[in-house]
Amino acid sequence: MSQLWIQNSLFVTMDDALPVVKRGHMLVSDDRIAYIGEEEPQPQWLQSDVKKFDGSRHAIMPGLINTHGHSPMTLLRGYSDDEALQVWLEQKMWPMEARYRSEDTRVGSGLAIAEMLLSGTTTFVDMYDRMEQVALMTEQAGMRGVLMRGVIGLCSEEEQRAKLKDSVQFAKDWNGAAGGRITTMLSPHAPYTCPPAFIEQFVQAAHDYNLPLHTHMSETTAEVEQNVRDYGSRPVKHLDSLGFFSRPALLAHAVHLNDEEIALLAERGASISHNPVSNLKLASGIARVTDLMKAGVKVSLGTDSVASNNNLDLFQEIAMAALLHKGVTNDPTAVPAMEALKLGTVYGARALWREDIGVLREGMKADFIALDIDQPHYYPLTDIVSHLVYAGSGRDVTDVWVDGKQVVAGGKCLFLDEEKLRRDAQASFERLLQAT
Amino acid sequence: MSQLWIQNSLFVTMDDALPVVKRGHMLVSDDRIAYIGEEEPQPQWLQSDVKKFDGSRHAIMPGLINTHGHSPMTLLRGYSDDEALQVWLEQKMWPMEARYRSEDTRVGSGLAIAEMLLSGTTTFVDMYDRMEQVALMTEQAGMRGVLMRGVIGLCSEEEQRAKLKDSVQFAKDWNGAAGGRITTMLSPHAPYTCPPAFIEQFVQAAHDYNLPLHTHMSETTAEVEQNVRDYGSRPVKHLDSLGFFSRPALLAHAVHLNDEEIALLAERGASISHNPVSNLKLASGIARVTDLMKAGVKVSLGTDSVASNNNLDLFQEIAMAALLHKGVTNDPTAVPAMEALKLGTVYGARALWREDIGVLREGMKADFIALDIDQPHYYPLTDIVSHLVYAGSGRDVTDVWVDGKQVVAGGKCLFLDEEKLRRDAQASFERLLQAT
Structure with a gap:
């Protein structure tokens, strides 16, 4: 058993029973918290080789939980800003992404993982393709990841079958990998990019393999209008009719919702990943977060990809959630500080159906x-x-631990070569650009 | 003459003629930029004792300009959040501020100056009382400050006269001090806290002593409604009728404006300090920044005080300006990155009628x-x-220079004792609290 004693620190636990320990101690045994409180751990609990961390200049809190992103897109940081959504997506993102090789996926994801760990995120949800590259980087870096292949179904049924199969294979291969740090989901990209029958196949597979589902939903008004035009209902009802909520389901964005949809999401126990910075930057709109929280919907926070953010510092989303919803509801008491911090920690855990992270x-x-x-x-x-x-x-x-193991020390990733990642990311980006 | 050569760096100049130098050099002679460009400075320009700064891992840009704040209120960081405006102001801020002694003003201001310098702000506008304490800290720290006593006129005419006199005295004593780094303004606090005749006295004094004017304006709808009730017009017209815009005038907030007011502000050449974070946090509203900029009004950025922000990192205001106005106007091309960065630099200089800062x-x-x-x-x-x-x-x-003199090196203030300031700020706050 390995032991770590965090000494003389200020703890923000996110535990309602004892939210703040002004001066205290925490003992970690292997991957678990063994003790936290004001008193020193009792001598008889301590092994002779207990490691010590002097926390007297630090605040200690749970690692942050980023519930929506596409880490390999980090290579596209700053490649297209301040553009209309369709120009950004169709003229800039898609052509570059089409040129990605495995190496680009690996490097982009590695850079993202470094940025997330260095800024205090310990768990991230990631949806892209070539996900084995992301999984390998997650394993190497020591991070916790909820990973899945995101699938666009605007293709032949044969291609759909192949994509679904690949998606399931990845989910089976990696669920529980890296000592349990990696878990998996299934992910049809969005109702507007996946025909109903295809979404139903995902729902069936999710049942067959006992996996949760993740999708983009109601990010823009155009997408909601299209859903009504194509399928006769708004996205929440549409997904509900396809059985989507018969599985644990995480919905990214959920910006444009009416009261009926909010009530149904609460009833179905769906989770939301609120991405305020990305939604502002792409001018998608402002999610009804205070209404969602009032209705009891499980809201959490995500950065979305760097291509529409353009960073992965979840503290910015936490501050934005606290500030923005006060401003748009004209209510300075909306999303108080503790709720905002919970959105980035314990509510993130809840949105991922986890009861073992997000709280000290x-x-x-x-x-x-x-x-x-x-x-x-x-x-x-x-x-x-x-x-x-x-x-x-x-x-x-300055320092980050995942599963009891230190992965960042003194502002440096211990298991990633940051300098090489930066250099490789630059080379990858320049190659992608030249291929245009 | 002292010389400094910034070598092999990436320069973001904010000069439209050459916005970015990807790899270049800058030569500083005393307090001025002597050269900037891709080539090395010519050997014959260089003194033998030229200092060198290796900028190969850095981006170099103009120091940021924070056009509205109350630095001594830094002692009240986190003392009252997520409260209705009147509770925050009347039950929390005012009672604590009433207990301030000179020492508290000095320490609060010193902590604010440290935070601003460390986060890249080189010029700040500050409105409070006991301003000689702020001026002394500004001088010591090596910062550039535009300082003024803010005056509330809800008192007897005798008290008003004393306050105006004190305000003018400070402005005269300190204008041009600290080798020109300190300049001054006159500042009636707001139309709703200063009777019209008192504002007119400030306008007259501003003419007499050739000083610009600064005030809070139209931060909340309540304040606009009160102005209409009390004086029969909205604040812009009201101030105009008092001759306010016959002097160079800087208006903080300007959240609630109609089209007519925006047109009049443009015509009068008024400057605006947009404080997006503070406005969101207090749920005051969201300023019509894109409309103001389209109309040609001189918009700049301010943090407001830490009590309603709760930090002094102007980069957060820059990002917020770029993100928020895209979101609220449904236009992803609104406030593009370069415009946002200008708001924090060259537009800040313009808002302060300065043509010698904000650009490299x-x-x-x-x-x-x-x-x-x-x-x-x-x-x-x-x-x-x-x-x-x-x-x-x-x-x-990591490093900051003002007037050619380095004031932050390797993330540490060179002329402030940061540790003592933190300790003293804690002691001041605890004393203020106990006095309740």
């Missing part, structure tokens, strides 16, 4: 981060939760 | 910052302007 508590998985709070923007030390949400940043993260 | 160009003041771009979130290096706006942060700033 005895028995939970030891996924946690240390932030350097000996900086002007954390002073005076009044309300640490407020400071983390409204003044904090992923750049304040 | 021969002859300009040498106010500039270096950001560490050897980090995952700056790769691939496609469009540096996009990266700075959508992925960058004040935490990426």
Whole structure:
């Protein structure tokens, strides 16, 4: 058994029973939290080889949970901004993505994982293709990943079958891999890119292999209108009629919803990944987050890909969620700091049907981060939760642990060659560009 | 003459004639930029004692310009969040502020200046009282400040006279101080806190002493409605009728404006400090920034105080300006990255009627910052302007120069004792709290 003792630190646990420990200690045994509290761990609990981390200049909190993204697209950071959605997608993203080789997927994903770990995200949901490359990088980096092949079904039935098969194969091969750090889902890309019969095949496969489902839904008004035109109903009802919610289901965006849809999502127990920065940047709209939360829908936060964000610092989404919904609802009490921080931690875990991450508590998985709070923007030390949400940043993260294992130390990834990733990402991008 | 040579760096100049130098050099002589370009400076220009800065891992850009704030309120960071505006102001802010002593003003301001310099702001506009404390800290830190006493006129005429006199005295004493780094303005706090006759006295004094004017305006709908009720017109027309725009005038917030007001502001050449984060957090509303910019109004960015933000990283305002206005106008091309970055630099200078800061160009003041771009979130290096706006942060700033003098090196303030400021800020806050 390996032991780690985090000493003399300020803990933000996200546990309602004891949200903040102003000065305390945490003991980690292998991959689990063995103790957290004000007192030192009792001497008889400690092994002689217990490792120690001096947390006296740090705040310790659960690692962040990013519930929607496409990590290999990190290569396209800054390649197309400030464009209309269709220009961005059809003239810029798709042609570049069509040229991706496995190596580009691997490098783009590696760079994304480095950026996420360095900014305090310990679990990420990722949907793309060539996902074995993403899985290998996740395994190497020591991160926790919920991975799936995203499938667009605008093709022949034969191609659809091959894509579904490939998707299921990846999900079977990697579910539970990397010592349980990798789990998998199935993912038809969106109702507007997958015919109904194809979505039903995904639902069946999800039942057959006991997997959850993830899809994009109602990101733009155009897409909702098209759904009504093509299928006679709005996307929530459409997906419901295809049995989508008979499986645990995670929906990215969910920007344009009416009251009836919100009620149905709550009833079905669906999870939402709210991506405020991406939705603003692409001018897709502003999700009804306060209404969703009031209705009891399981809302969480995602960055979406770097191509529409353009970064993977989930602290920015946390701050944006806290600020934006106050502004658009004219209610300064909307999404208070603690709720915003929960969106990035324990609500993220809940959205992924996980009860063992997102909170610092005895028995939970030891996924946690240390932030350097000996900086002007954390002073005076009044309300640490407020400071983390409204003044904090992923750049304040210095050390990161996943499954009890340290993966970032002193602001450097321990199991990724960051310099090589940067160099390779540059080379990949330039090759993709020249191929135009 | 002292010389500094910034070598082999990536320059973002904000000069339309040459916006980006991908690999180049800058020569600084005393307080001015002597040369910037791709080539090395010519040998005959160089003194033997020229200092060198290796910029090969950095992006160099003009220092940011924060056009609205109240630096001593930094002591109140996180003291009151997620509250209705009147609760926040009347039950939380005002009672604490009433207990401030000179020492608290000094410490709060010092902490704010440290935070601003460390995150790349080189010029700040500040409105509070006991401003000599702010001026002394500005002088010591090496920052550039536009300082003024903010005056609330809800008092007897005798008190009004004393406040105006004090305000003018500060403006006269400190205008041009610290080798020209400090300039001053006059500032009646707001139309709803200053009777018309009192505002007219400020306008007269601004003429007498050749000073610009700064005030809060149209931050909330309630305040606009009150103006109509009390004075029969909306705030822009009201201020215009008092001669306010006969002087160079900077207006903070300007959230609630109709078309007629926007046209009048453009005609009068008024400057606006747009404070998007503060406006969202207090749920004041969302300023019509794209309409203001289209009309030719001089828009710039401010953080407002830490009590309603809760940080002083102007990069957050830059990103917010770029993102928010796309979202609320449903136009992904609104406030493109370069415009957003200009809002924080050259448009900030313009809003303060300065033609010598905010741009890197021969002859300009040498106010500039270096950001560490050897980090995952700056790769691939496609469009540096996009990266700075959508992925960058004040935490990426490592070195800062004002008037050609280095004031931050390797992420540390050279002329402020940061550790003592943090400790003193904590002590001040706790004393203020106990006095309740």
